Amino acid sequence: MTNQNRYAAYEKSRIMTASPAELTLMLYEGAIKFCNIAIVAVEKHEIEKAHINIRKVEDIITEFQATLNHKYPVAKDFDKVYAYLQQRLEEANVKKSKEILEEVLGHLRTMRDTWKEVMQRAGNHPKAISNS
Numbered sequence: 001m002t003n004q005n006r007y008a009a010y011e012k013s014r015i016m017t018a019s020p021a022e023l024t025l026m027l028y029e030g031a032i033k034f035c036n037i038a039i040v041a042v043e044k045h046e047i048e049k050a051h052i053n054i055r056k057v058e059d060i061i062t063e064f065q066a067t068l069n070h071k072y073p074v075a076k077d078f079d080k081v082y083a084y085l086q087q088r089l090e091e092a093n094v095k096k097s098k099e100i101l102e103e104v105l106g107h108l109r110t111m112r113d114t115w116k117e118v119m120q121r122a123g124n125h126p127k128a129i130s131n132s
Helices: 003-016 020-043 047-066 074-095 098-121
Strands: none
Touching: 020 047, 020 098, 047 074, 047 098, 074 098
């Protein structure tokens, strides 16, 4: 088994055994990772790579929106934040704007850090994952 195959097997196992809270954290980490890749791609004028990774961030935000539990009033606020991030990502993709992507990245990091704090307070200690 190659190292790449071992890593893929580990990742699949990690996802399959993760709690819903851990899966949410993984999604935030993924969005941060793809946003970072998009920023570097914009800097290098790698337009297609930037587009692909911005779309990945958009897909994650779409997933967050789709899974909001609207029985809680705070869901409406999260929906507005996610809609704003989607709008900014669309604008960043059209303009290939590093500045807009950095703004989105800042919001994603804040949301991820807040989620980690919520997990810790709830007794769900997040595993060490960081794609800052």
